[in-house]
Amino acid sequence: MxxxxxxxxxxxxxxxxxxxxxxxxxxxxxxxxxxxxxxxxxxxxxxxxxxxxxxxxxxxxxxxxxxxxxxxxxxxxxxxxxxxxxxxxxxxxxxxxxxxxxxxxxxxxxxxxxxxxxxxxxxxDLDASGFSVRKQHLSVDESKVCIKWLAIFHANNLQDNHLASWPKGLWATGSYWYLATRQNEYHAMQESNVKSAAYKLDDKLNRCRFKTIIHGDAKVANFCFSADLSKVAAVDFQYVGAGCGMKDLVYFMGSCLSEHDCQESYEELLEYYFSQLSAALQSRLDSCEIIEEWRPLFFVAWADFQRFLLGWSPEHHKINDFSSAITQRGISLVN
Ligand SMILES: Nc1ncnc2c1ncn2[C@@H]1O[C@H](COP(=O)(O)OP(=O)(O)O)[C@@H](O)[C@H]1O
Ligand SMILES: [Mg+2]
Known part of the structure; x- marks a missing residue:
């Protein structure tokens, strides 16, 4: 057949x-x-x-x-x-x-x-349920609906010191770029302090105390928007698995915001994410402790994704002055 x-x-x-x-x-x-x-x-x-x-x-x-x-x-x-x-x-x-x-x-x-x-x-069909718009780029304000979606998605499954077997049937490490599955790309990287720090960055993310189920490929192309861009739904759950929520956030921001918008607004968007995460957690866990752990991991997660890009496609347009500066900050946190 x-x-x-x-x-x-x-x-x-x-x-x-x-x-x-x-x-x-x-x-x-x-x-x-x-x-x-x-x-x-x-x-x-x-x-x-x-x-x-x-x-x-x-x-x-x-x-x-x-x-x-x-x-x-x-x-x-x-x-x-x-x-x-x-x-x-x-x-x-x-x-x-x-x-x-x-x-x-x-x-x-x-x-x-x-x-x-x-x-x-x-x-x-998400188009039939009111999510018929696709976007490639977003303004800072437009990006918030996706960031809220991520925060709520992350709050659903947030765990303090999870069991080793969790989450059954999904990736033990969510995302498509984590180091263990990207050895070819790692070996292709030119020597640099990003390459030298690759294992430390990976380890820092993998060992975090608070983890959730991350989407793992949360680029703007995997969101479907309502006509007025006030609502959003997500698709493409191939790389869903355990991880620090910062991995989804950095990858999403890099996928749709200009370098200028990232530079000007990443702090605002990080705060927005944490406020939505706290609201969605409804005191189930202590959000102050999560934020304290995850805030520096924003830089580490960015550096970890940049490590992947440098091996996979060193000329990639997502490698820019901003991403390189954030990466250096991430590296300084693990060295
Ligand atoms: N349930 C759905 N309803 C409407 N559109 C969808 C749906 N699932 C996927 N799509 C559209 O198809 C595109 C590709 O689907 P996706 O699962 O992301 O495949 P790929 O793994 O190739 O990226 C999505 O970016 C989205 O625009
Ligand atoms: Mg897709």
Whole structure:
């Protein structure tokens, strides 16, 4: 059976309906690992749009930046399993303020199946629920709705000294750039004090006392906005796992704010994040202690992401004077 008919059959099963139409391909998944598309299903109360994330690993993985091989392939395969686990076991435990798609089902294949690395994830269409706008850049004010989303998302799962087995089914270390999974990039780095501090930065983040479940790929492209930009929902949970909330915050800010806005407003946005985090925690934990631990980790997390960029794509536009200055501050905190 080909992928297309498999998808249609799976949708028919899940929705107990016979009429399913593919409306459009939204985009190919990163490195050609499948595609994300919009389908229409005819259910009792009429036509309904859904989103299908269909994972079909290529036979010969290729990568936009030239990185290939088992490490990268295994990371991606695991990331889709993590995303499926997250939708099945964690998404429904979020508070209503953390808007994410509803998952209608995940089809995966047994380990002895020839297509065991493929899977199909059926999601509600965020465009249909009022989140139809995508942005590439944000002003400082516009960015706050996402920062609030992150703070509420982080407050949901904040832990003081978590168990080693937590969070089951997700990444033990959330984010796609942490050092243990980026050894090729680390070895490709030119010698510098960022490279010398790489393990210390990583260790500082990994050993923090307060951790939560971070999104792990919280760039602006993974947020869907309402028309007036007052509300936001997030997608793409492939790298969700345990971590310090600062990792999501620094990566998000670098993804959408200009260097000038980062420079002028990072302190304001950090305070805004902490105020939203405290409000969302509702005294469940002592937010003063969390803030005291996490505030310096803002710099460490920024330096840790810069370490990844310097190995992965040293000419990347996100490497700028501001990010380099913040990185030096992060390094001074671990040396
Ligand atoms: N449930 C959804 N509703 C509407 N749009 C979605 C949904 N899921 C994903 N998208 C859109 O498709 C894009 C790609 O999906 P994503 O899961 O981020 O795939 P990738 O892993 O390739 O980045 C998103 O940036 C978003 O614009
Ligand atoms: Mg994405």
């Amino acid at each position: 080909n992928t297309q008919s498999e998808i249609i059959e799976y949708i028919q099963e899940q929705f107990s309906c016979s009429k399913v139409i593919k409306l459009e391909k939204i985009q190919t998944l990163w490195s050609g690992y499948g595609e994300i598309s919009r389908y229409q299903v005819m259910v009792q109360d009429g036509a309904k749009n859904i989103i299908v994330k269909s994972i079909v690993p290529p036979n010969v993985p290729t990568h936009p930046k030239g990185w290939q091989g088992d490490v990268s392939h295994l990371r991606k395969i695991k990331s889709y399993q993590v995303e499926a686990n997250w939708y099945q076991d964690y998404a429904s435990t979020l508070s209503r303020a953390s808007q994410v798609p509803h998952c209608f089902g995940v089809k995966s294949f047994a380990i002895d199946h020839p297509r065991h690395e493929s899977s199909i994830i059926l999601l509600s």
